[in-house]
Amino acid sequence: MINIEPSKNLVKLPSYLFTTIDKSKREAYDKNLDVIDLGMGNPDLPTPDHIVDRLCDTVKHHHNTHRYPQAKGMPKFRKVITKWMEKRFGVTLDSENEVLALIGSKEGIGHLCMSYLDPGDYVLIGDPSYPVYFNGALLAGARIHFMPLLEEKSFLPDFTKIPEEIAQKAKIMFLNYPNNPTAAVVEDNNFWKEAIKFCKKYNILLISDNAYSELTFGSYKASSIFEFPGAKDVALEFYSFSKTFNMAGWRLGWVCGAKKLIYPIEKFKSFLDYGSPTFMQLAGVAALSEEQNCVREIAAIYEKRMKNMSSGLRKIGWRARETKGTMYIWVGLPDCLIKDGSIAIAERLIKETGVVVSPGRAFGEHGEGYVRMSLVTHNRRFHDALLRISKFTKMYKI
Numbered sequence: 099m100i101n102i103e104p105s106k107n108l109v110k111l112p113s114y115l116f117t118t119i120d121k122s123k124r125e126a127y128d129k130n131l132d133v134i135d136l137g138m139g140n141p142d143l144p145t146p147d148h149i150v151d152r153l154c155d156t157v158k159h160h161h162n163t164h165r166y167p168q169a170k171g172m173p174k175f176r177k178v179i180t181k182w183m184e185k186r187f188g189v190t191l192d193s194e195n196e197v198l199a200l201i202g203s204k205e206g207i208g209h210l211c212m213s214y215l216d217p218g219d220y221v222l223i224g225d226p227s228y229p230v231y232f233n234g235a236l237l238a239g240a241r242i243h244f245m246p247l248l249e250e251k252s253f254l255p256d257f258t259k260i261p262e263e264i265a266q267k268a269k270i271m272f273l274n275y276p277n278n279p280t281a282a283v284v285e286d287n288n289f290w291k292e293a294i295k296f297c298k299k300y301n302i303l304l305i306s307d308n309a310y311s312e313l314t315f316g317s318y319k320a321s322s323i324f325e326f327p328g329a330k331d332v333a334l335e336f337y338s339f340s341k342t343f344n345m346a347g348w349r350l351g352w353v354c355g356a357k358k359l360i361y362p363i364e365k366f367k368s369f370l371d372y373g374s375p376t377f378m379q380l381a382g383v384a385a386l387s388e389e390q391n392c393v394r395e396i397a398a399i400y401e402k403r404m405k406n407m408s409s410g411l412r413k414i415g416w417r418a419r420e421t422k423g424t425m426y427i428w429v430g431l432p433d434c435l436i437k438d439g440s441i442a443i444a445e446r447l448i449k450e451t452g453v454v455v456s457p458g459r460a461f462g463e464h465g466e467g468y469v470r471m472s473l474v475t476h477n478r479r480f481h482d483a484l485l486r487i488s489k490f491t492k493m494y495k496i
């Protein structure tokens with residue numbers, strides 16, 4: 099066998115969080131433990147029928163859709179996106195130049211890093227955050243400045259704490275609200291205005307990852323960055339069908355913003371992929387152009403799960419807030435467990451109870467002391483999970 103090393107950038111990446119958790123999960127299955135998986139943000143509910151029907155019909159009856167797709171997205175797909183953005187946020191985009199189809203937003207975020215970053219560039223990323231931001235930046239050879247997301251600051255970054263010399267060298271800032279993993283939302287739109295002002299001042303590309311824009315509760319509604327003056331000059335916004343329509347396995351999303359800012363990603367992707375299949379894009383058309391009742395139903399299910407699970411956890415001494423969006427709860431460990439650290443607790447929970455959660459530390463240094471629970475199992479299983487976590491907690495109190 100030849101002795102050949104993978105690239106240095108790849109080797110220096112820590113092993114992907116979900117790979118480590120998956121290993122413990124597989125061991126639990128091997129031991130015939132009854133696993134309740136609240137680990138990955140992988141929706142358990144089915145894709146709405148009208149979207150599935152559109153896919154089946156298209157694949158069966160329109161064989162042209164079996165050919166290579168239009169990589170930047172077919173015009174119909176891009177037009178439906180701009181109509182949806184207009185209706186949902188009152189934001190006007192040019193479907194020809196300001197929307198790019200993605201094979202899921204994770205793909206787009208990874209390729210954004212490759213398209214924009216050179217070794218030594220700085221990227222500003224929340225801590226904790228969705229791991230693809232820092233993994234994508236590291237793969238591109240960039241350096242990272244983490245912006246702490248602290249509970250006492252409502253998990254929003256403080257732009258005034260970014261050192262001047264880092265701001266001068268920064269090329270990209272990632273923001274993601276409603277937020278994974280903290281489930282925080284932006285309540286005061288001055289935050290977005292400040293972010294735009296900061297990025298304009300320092301010539302930084304502002305990325306708003308709006309993967310959870312539709313999963314919000316009660317009267318709270320998430321914004322698009324393009325609702326705020328000047329955003330088009332500095333920002334790109336990423337969207338995903340995965341959570342909004344329970345289409346995580348379908349791999350479909352988009353990025354939108356000014357032509358000049360999108361074009362490098364389109365160019366980069368043109369060398370590597372052919373885009374999302376045409377039949378997927380047409381299913382996306384069905385998803386966005388029909389009434390959005392299904393989305394409201396999906397959000398209502400997560401809201402109910404969030405309320406049940408967070409109140410149950412509070413009763414047994416875990417710090418679980420009620421949230422206004424996402425499919426996660428970000429739970430502070432009780433005093434009797436906190437000293438062991440979130441990774442050890444997550445491992446023990448799997449081994450001793452079969453309940454899978456994601457350790458907060460895996461999302462960044464400031465994630466320590468927390469675990470993330472994804473609300474992705476059948477309603478009645480949450481009750482079982484709470485009983486097991488309660489028993490586990492009592493054992494460690496002794």
Ligand SMILES: Cc1ncc(COP(=O)(O)O)c(C=O)c1O
Binds near residue numbers: 139204205309346351
């Ligand atoms: C904040 C955030 N952005 C993007 C993604 C990726 O979504 P997609 O399935 O569209 O690649 C996720 C998935 O969990 C996420 O949490």
